[in-house]
Amino acid sequence: MTEIAATSTSPQVRTRLKRENATSLYAQIAARLQEEIEAGLFEPSGRLPSEAQIGERFQVSRVTVRLAFDKLASEGRIVRRQGKGSYVAGKQVRHGLDTLRSFHESLRLQGLDAQMQLLEKRRVKVPDELAARFAPARQLTLLKRLHSVDGTPVALGLSHLPSALSQLSWQALEAQPAYALIAQLMGERPARADIAISARGADAALAEALAVPPGTALLVMERSSFLSDGRCCDHSCFYIRPERYAFTMSSAFRVES
Numbered sequence: 230m231t232e233i234a235a236t237s238t239s240p241q242v243r244t245r246l247k248r249e250n251a252t253s254l255y256a257q258i259a260a261r262l263q264e265e266i267e268a269g270l271f272e273p274s275g276r277l278p279s280e281a282q283i284g285e286r287f288q289v290s291r292v293t294v295r296l297a298f299d300k301l302a303s304e305g306r307i308v309r310r311q312g313k314g315s316y317v318a319g320k321q322v323r324h325g326l327d328t329l330r331s332f333h334e335s336l337r338l339q340g341l342d343a344q345m346q347l348l349e350k351r352r353v354k355v356p357d358e359l360a361a362r363f364a365p366a367r368q369l370t371l372l373k374r375l376h377s378v379d380g381t382p383v384a385l386g387l388s389h390l391p392s393a394l395s396q397l398s399w400q401a402l403e404a405q406p407a408y409a410l411i412a413q414l415m416g417e418r419p420a421r422a423d424i425a426i427s428a429r430g431a432d433a434a435l436a437e438a439l440a441v442p443p444g445t446a447l448l449v450m451e452r453s454s455f456l457s458d459g460r461c462c463d464h465s466c467f468y469i470r471p472e473r474y475a476f477t478m479s480s481a482f483r484v485e486s
Contacts, residue, residue: 230341234431237421238285246258246287246288246289247277248315250322253296254287254293255287255289255293255294255296255297255300256295256297256300257295258283258289258297259297259300259301260412261299261411262277262283262301263301263306266306266307266317271317271347271399275316275317275339276314276315276316276317277298277307277314277315277316277317279314280294280295280298281348282451283297287483288441298315301315302315306318306381307357307418307438308342308440310341310342311343313342315457316341320342322336322339322378322383322385322475323335323339323475323476323477324450324474324475324476324477325476325477325478325480326424326476326477326478328362329408329418329419329420329421329422330408330453331406331407331408332376332384332386332406332407332450332465332467333345333406333407334406334408335377336376336378336383341379342378343376343377343378344377344378344380345374345375345377345378345403345404345406346374346375346377346402347372347373347374347399347402347403348373348374348375348438349371349372349373350371350372350373350395350399350402351370351371352368352369352370352395353367353368353369353370353371353389353390354367354368354369355368356389356391359376359389359464361463362453362461362464363389363461364390366391366392367483369389369391369392370386370388370390370391370392370393370394370395371387371389371390372386372387372388372390372394372402372407373385373386373387373388373440374386374388375479376379376467379419381439381440381468382439383467383468383469383470383474384439384467384468384470384474385423385435385437385438385439385467386465386466386467387465387466387467388407388463388464388465389463389465390410390411390462390463391411391414391415391462392414392449393414394414397410398444406425407465408454408463411454411462411463415456415462417457417463419454419455419456419463420455420456420457421454422452422453422454422455422463423453423455424450424452425450425451425452426448426449426450426451427448427449427451428446428447428448428449428471429446429449429468430445430446430447430467431443431444431445431446431447432441435468437470439470441470445470447468447469447470448466448467448468448469448470448471448474448476449466449468449469450465450466450467450469450476451464451465451466451467452464452465452466452467469481
């Protein structure tokens with residue numbers, strides 16, 4: 230029986246295809262990739278190697294690799310994104326708290342098929358609890374936007390932003406994340422942000438927007454962003470489905486002697 234070894238991009242894994250096995254080559258490749266998915270070898274992004282890389286690794290044609298990917302996709306193991314590659318299905322979105330980045334940007338930079346739908350845009354009086362942060366402003370622009378990945382809602386964002394943003398079109402406000410809008414209006418991106426993480430149950434409105442049962446536990450990220458001169462330029466609350474979302478942070482601690 231002829232066997233050809235194929236070494237993974239990870240040094241811990243060595244796989245072999247049995248060319249005369251009754252199981253087709255593409256099914257063997259799919260099985261090997263599934264083992265590696267379960268072992269977490271494609272962390273943290275969840276992106277699989279390209280078809281060409283897999284073909285070279287196993288010494289098979291791209292047609293065979295495509296059949297293996299098709300099998301994994303049909304079983305719900307991976308998702309294939311046009312022009313971006315293939316990713317582990319159900320992969321948790323990771324939001325790094327040690328990087329100043331818009332919520333939508335954090336999704337797209339992970340190669341996710343992220344959508345942002347503007348549900349509401351209106352000019353409002355500065356809420357009493359935000360008056361000190363936005364002083365001397367008396368009015369703000371309130372944006373309500375639904376964030377989705379692969380067509381599934383992951384978060385509802387409510388953002389209080391400078392009132393001048395209400396002059397922008399619906400299309401512009403739907404297409405650009407908050408920090409890009411602030412840079413367009415203010416000439417600079419936020420220099421720092423204060424972030425708090427908590428949890429709450431979904432009320433009827435949140436449950437409907439996020440397609441979850443009422444009472445479902447949600448993560449809540451509350452963020453206040455500031456320009457380099459100390460002016461508050463954004464206060465946002467994101468209500469997040471936790472099963473596909475994780476906050477991460479890298480920290481270095483000084484060891485006391």
